[in-house]
Amino acid sequence: MQLSLYLRRNLVAISAVLLLAAVAFPAAVDAAVDRSGHGPNPNHPTDCDGHVFPFLKWLRDSAAEVIFGKPSSAKGYRDAKPSQAGALQHRYRNDVVLRFNVSTPDEEAALAKAAQQLLLDVWALTPEFVDIRIQKDYVSPLLTLLPASLQPSALIPDVGAAVWATYPSKKAAAKTQFESSMIVDPVGSRKLVDGVDNLFFSDYQTLAVITNWMRLLEAMFPNITEMITIGKSYEGRDILALRVGQHSGINSTEPRKTILITGGVHGREWISTSTVSYLLWSVITAYGKEPMITKLLEQFDIVFVPVLNPDGYAYTWQTDRLWRKSRQQTKMRFCRGLDLDHAFGYEWEAANHQTDPCSESYGGDSPFQAVEASELAAWAKNETQNNVKFVGFLDLHSYSQQILYPFSFTCDIDPPNRENLEELAVGLAKAIRLSSGESYSVTSACEGAVAQTLDAGNGPRIESGGGSAIDWFYHELKAKYSYQIKLRDTGSYGFLLPSEHIVPTGEEMLNALKYFGDFLLGNNGIEKVFSQQDASNEDEWKELRRRKR
Numbered sequence: 001m002q003l004s005l006y007l008r009r010n011l012v013a014i015s016a017v018l019l020l021a022a023v024a025f026p027a028a029v030d031a032a033v034d035r036s037g038h039g040p041n042p043n044h045p046t047d048c049d050g051h052v053f054p055f056l057k058w059l060r061d062s063a064a065e066v067i068f069g070k071p072s073s074a075k076g077y078r079d080a081k082p083s084q085a086g087a088l089q090h091r092y093r094n095d096v097v098l099r100f101n102v103s104t105p106d107e108e109a110a111l112a113k114a115a116q117q118l119l120l121d122v123w124a125l126t127p128e129f130v131d132i133r134i135q136k137d138y139v140s141p142l143l144t145l146l147p148a149s150l151q152p153s154a155l156i157p158d159v160g161a162a163v164w165a166t167y168p169s170k171k172a173a174a175k176t177q178f179e180s181s182m183i184v185d186p187v188g189s190r191k192l193v194d195g196v197d198n199l200f201f202s203d204y205q206t207l208a209v210i211t212n213w214m215r216l217l218e219a220m221f222p223n224i225t226e227m228i229t230i231g232k233s234y235e236g237r238d239i240l241a242l243r244v245g246q247h248s249g250i251n252s253t254e255p256r257k258t259i260l261i262t263g264g265v266h267g268r269e270w271i272s273t274s275t276v277s278y279l280l281w282s283v284i285t286a287y288g289k290e291p292m293i294t295k296l297l298e299q300f301d302i303v304f305v306p307v308l309n310p311d312g313y314a315y316t317w318q319t320d321r322l323w324r325k326s327r328q329q330t331k332m333r334f335c336r337g338l339d340l341d342h343a344f345g346y347e348w349e350a351a352n353h354q355t356d357p358c359s360e361s362y363g364g365d366s367p368f369q370a371v372e373a374s375e376l377a378a379w380a381k382n383e384t385q386n387n388v389k390f391v392g393f394l395d396l397h398s399y400s401q402q403i404l405y406p407f408s409f410t411c412d413i414d415p416p417n418r419e420n421l422e423e424l425a426v427g428l429a430k431a432i433r434l435s436s437g438e439s440y441s442v443t444s445a446c447e448g449a450v451a452q453t454l455d456a457g458n459g460p461r462i463e464s465g466g467g468s469a470i471d472w473f474y475h476e477l478k479a480k481y482s483y484q485i486k487l488r489d490t491g492s493y494g495f496l497l498p499s500e501h502i503v504p505t506g507e508e509m510l511n512a513l514k515y516f517g518d519f520l521l522g523n524n525g526i527e528k529v530f531s532q533q534d535a536s537n538e539d540e541w542k543e544l545r546r547r548k549r
């Protein structure tokens, strides 16, 4: 408590001075930062080498320290690779990821049975392919269980090397980049904060860094942001969120329409956490600048939860990069963790749920046994009793570039507004395509491999879809537009997506979020907002063209 007060006070002080400096000296601050590496002269705003505003250097360093911690060595701001990373590399050195192009129900049934028997780690499941991580030694035994027609291809031949590559390298360069990007130009505060932005999104970040960063944002944008605690994880970590919205001048007796955006439900899906952070950052800094976002935040709250499963996320940094579930103790001592996306209480029992705690899709023995799922649901229900109306839910995951809508638990029942759900999903996919050229497919969340050719109950499925968060929010809280979005990529790296994809993935999802917001505002999609004929929207068009490059 004391620490957080201390941190908060520091953040407020730093951000206030940073912003003041930027506003007060719009042109002069361009030269404000000591670029030569010589120390500033604190007694004079300009020393003989032309250095001005020596405090800015201190502030810049302080802001970096607030977010990234004190430099652990002269080389950089943190020792990014976890101490056990070498062991991790070793641990996965014999693993490969195989892709199976499943085309018949028999093939799917055989693969499902084998995956169950061998407790395989299913990385992706789409109507076109199934990706499975497996030790090289087990490949032959696996193939003997499958029809001869089902020949896999090696997607990631060396998982150990890929694991090693995703931890941020020690970056002296990062600090340099941070320093140069903190040089202020006449654009003012945005640019100042951009320094944090650039470094923050140049790599995946640890839970501690994300938490500090969120606190900084709250301190810097107090009028539109509020840090909230959704609940506590199994291991006692706070599940933190930022609520973003502009309430002044709004009739508070009306229910506050709210969009919930979650990431990090599965620990290893780092791109989902970085993307929620990117959206959060972009929305906050676009407020007051981009008309649509400004309007959106006046009429809606957006609650951003970058890490719903903090225990699992922390574990991927400290111990096991490929950890998916929570860290909750199960009935089986050596198999920890519950799959939070099979833990929610809607149609939990209807699904043929996984009962083996060692399975990656084990969601517990009863609905909401998983602490984090239960906390999220309790928080959300409580919100609805405080005049909040959830209208949209975007649950970000990876990988396979899919936009999935309810229901997950069955294909036999159509959601009442299926047509609208599908239409909006297609619009989101289009917004992404316009933004980056990346293709995201749209389908019901119930569709696994070749599901469309299967009759209900005909043979085992690779993964059951009961207890999903999108079903619960859609049905229980009437969040009419609920989606699970599986982000990049389509399998080249899978969960081990390199950090170069953080910004492009964030950008394409930002475009999707704008479409989503525009749709909810009733503007019938991005065509109108980005209408070329509409002269008043010329800036948006420029923005869109810039993004399409």
Ligand SMILES: [Zn+2]
Residues within 6 Å of the ligand: 265, 266, 269, 397, 398
């Ligand atoms: Zn996931």
